[in-house]
Structures are given as C-alpha cells and as structure tokens.
Amino acid sequence: MEKNFVKKLEFEAPEESSGTRIDLFLANKNIDLSRSRIQKLISQQNILVNGKPTKPSYKIKGNEKITIKVPPLEKLSLEPENIPLDILYEDSDLLVVNKKAGMVVHPALGNYSHTLVNALLFHCKDLSGINGVLRPGIVHRLDKNTSGLLVVAKNDFAHLSLAEQIKNRTLLREYVAIVWGHMPTNKGIIEAPIGRSTKDRKKMTVTRLKGRESLTEYRVLERFDLCDLLSIRLKTGRTHQIRVHLSYLNHPVLGDPEYGGRQKWIKGVHDQYRLLAQRLLSLIDRQALHAKKLGFIHPRTKEYKEFESPMPEDIENALSSLRKSGLP
Numbered sequence: 001m002e003k004n005f006v007k008k009l010e011f012e013a014p015e016e017s018s019g020t021r022i023d024l025f026l027a028n029k030n031i032d033l034s035r036s037r038i039q040k041l042i043s044q045q046n047i048l049v050n051g052k053p054t055k056p057s058y059k060i061k062g063n064e065k066i067t068i069k070v071p072p073l074e075k076l077s078l079e080p081e082n083i084p085l086d087i088l089y090e091d092s093d094l095l096v097v098n099k100k101a102g103m104v105v106h107p108a109l110g111n112y113s114h115t116l117v118n119a120l121l122f123h124c125k126d127l128s129g130i131n132g133v134l135r136p137g138i139v140h141r142l143d144k145n146t147s148g149l150l151v152v153a154k155n156d157f158a159h160l161s162l163a164e165q166i167k168n169r170t171l172l173r174e175y176v177a178i179v180w181g182h183m184p185t186n187k188g189i190i191e192a193p194i195g196r197s198t199k200d201r202k203k204m205t206v207t208r209l210k211g212r213e214s215l216t217e218y219r220v221l222e223r224f225d226l227c228d229l230l231s232i233r234l235k236t237g238r239t240h241q242i243r244v245h246l247s248y249l250n251h252p253v254l255g256d257p258e259y260g261g262r263q264k265w266i267k268g269v270h271d272q273y274r275l276l277a278q279r280l281l282s283l284i285d286r287q288a289l290h291a292k293k294l295g296f297i298h299p300r301t302k303e304y305k306e307f308e309s310p311m312p313e314d315i316e317n318a319l320s321s322l323r324k325s326g327l328p
Contacts, residue, residue: 148291161299172295
C-alpha cells in the first residue's frame with residue numbers, strides 16, 4: 001500500500017457502464033464511499049482512470065482501469081462545546097435531535113463554533129466521517145432558523161443506510177409552515193427545479209438553467225385571515241427547498257427574511273389586515289418553519305422509527321394570534 005493511504009482499490013469499468021458519470025458509477029459500487037466523498041477524492045486527484053486524474057463529470061467509456069486511493073480522514077480541528085441538546089432518541093448507531101431555531105448545523109464560513117456539530121462532539125465520542133471534517137455525523141441539514149428534527153449517524157454503516165433512504169425517498173421528513181396568503185388547492189405537489197441564484201450566490205431560486213429536480217408535497221391544515229398552516233413533505237432535499245418553492249408560488253413562509261416573508265409581503269396587505277400582519281411579524285423573527293416529524297428504517301435493527309417534535313413557542317404564538325384575529 002502506498003504511503004499515506006489507508007486503502008487502495010483497483011477494478012475494471014465494464015463496457016456496459018459506458019456513458020455513466022464516474023462519480024455515480026462508483027457511488028453505486030459497494031465500496032463504503034458516499035458520492036460526495038468520491039467527488040472530493042476526485043478533486044484531490046486520488047481517483048485515476050487508466051493512471052490519470054479525472055473529473056466528477058467524466059463519463060466512462062468502458063474497459064478502463066479505475067484506481068481509488070483513500071487517504072486517512074483528517075483529524076477534526078473543531079472544538080467540542082458543552083451546549084445542551086434536546087435528544088429524543090439515542091443508541092450506538094444514531095441519535096435524533098430536536099434542533100432549536102438559531103443554531104447552525106455544521107461549521108461553515110462565518111460559523112466555526114456554537115454549531116450542532118460542536119455540541120455533538122462534546123456529547124458523542126464517535127460520529128461518522130463520511131461527510132468530512134466539518135460535518136461529522138451529519139446526514140441531512142436544517143437551515144439555521146428552521147427548528148425541528150434531525151437524525152445524526154454515529155458510524156459510517158448507519159450513515160450510508162440513512163443516506164440511501166434519503167436517496168430513495170423513503171425517509172420521512174414532514175414539516176409545518178405558516179405561509180402568507182392562501183394556497184390555490186388544499187393539497188398538491190410543487191415541482192420546480194432549484195439552483196443557485198445568479199444574482200445572490202447565498203440564495204437559491206427556481207431555475208431551468210442547471211436547476212436540479214425538486215419536489216415538495218403540501219397539505220393545508222388550517223386557513224386563517226392572511227395565512228395558511230401547511231403540512232409539508234420533502235420528496236427531494238435541495239438547499240432552502242421549502243422556502244424557495246413557497247416563495248415561487250408567491251406564498252412565502254411567514255417571517256422569512258430571505259425569500260419575501262417579511263416586509264416585502266406586508267406592503268401588499270390591505271389596511272384592515274395591516275395590524276394583524278405587523279403583530280404576526282412581531283411574534284416571530286425567523287421563518288415559521290418547523291421539522292415536526294421524522295421517520296426511517298433503523299440501519300441495524302430494520303425497525304421503523306418515527307419521532308415527532310412539539311410546535312415551538314414562537315410558531316404557536318403566531319398561530320394563537322391568527323386563531324384569535326376575529327377578522328371577517
């Protein structure tokens with residue numbers, strides 16, 4: 001084995017795989033590497049085709065020799081922090097956390113401390129390393145100001161199983177949201193591709209140009225003056241997906257500062273509802289979006305596990321105000 005590599009894999013790409021992207025081809029092999037990890041190894045020139053570095057978008061031609069050199073995981077440079085966690089379930093493979101609004105899930109530019117990962121490192125001795133140094137254990141994410149349930153993997157076995165369930169759309173992720181205005185139907189599916197905004201790289205948008213397939217299923221739970229309360233299920237997991245899709249329909253999430261859920265929407269409110277709209281915005285200083293229910297097949301026991309999180313106080317207060325509005 002070459003120095004500084006924990007393992008080296010070599011095999012032939014069959015002719016019937018011709019036309020398949022190399023990252024997808026390798027992700028479907030039983031080699032305990034996620035697609036994101038494979039892409040990173042390619043960018044580090046640790047995956048070779050016929051002895052030469054390649055790109056994630058490279059399409060296999062067939063009868064090629066593929067070499068994968070896997071370096072050891074970098075040592076975590078993050079500091080464990082004694083931050084209280086609301087843990088609904090925990091065993092040797094995973095844990096389910098009820099995240100508070102305002103907590104960033106993993107370190108990124110501008111947020112290298114006080115994240116969920118920092119808290120997890122204090123709580124757990126072992127977390128899966130598939131997502132790299134800055135995202136140990138993180139299988140899926142919630143936006144900073146979205147509250148609710150997350151499942152965290154303690155080992156790569158659990159991580160790969162949970163990631164596969166997300167890929168196959170069998171992992172249940174159900175949200176509740178208060179949105180401005182009234183949805184056109186009591187239930188439906190929003191199908192619109194999402195990609196990075198060309199005007200603001202921190203934001204996402206519905207776009208046909210390099211947009212990825214995005215499906216959001218919704219159901220109206222209650223209708224109020226000015227707003228609807230929705231139950232939402234994710235069929236795909238794009239960045240900001242629910243917020244972008246609802247904004248695209250001109251029904252942004254109440255309080256959402258990035259996708260039109262605050263001052264932009266209130267400008268169009270009729271005078272008789274202006275005070276109610278202002279009161280709602282005074283009760284919640286973030287998007288009224290909560291990951292309420294989470295369900296999955298346990299990677300080891302194969303039992304179905306389902307968890308539910310109570311409505312956060314700020315969203316409950318907004319709902320109470322809507323129910324008491326008494327407007328015609």
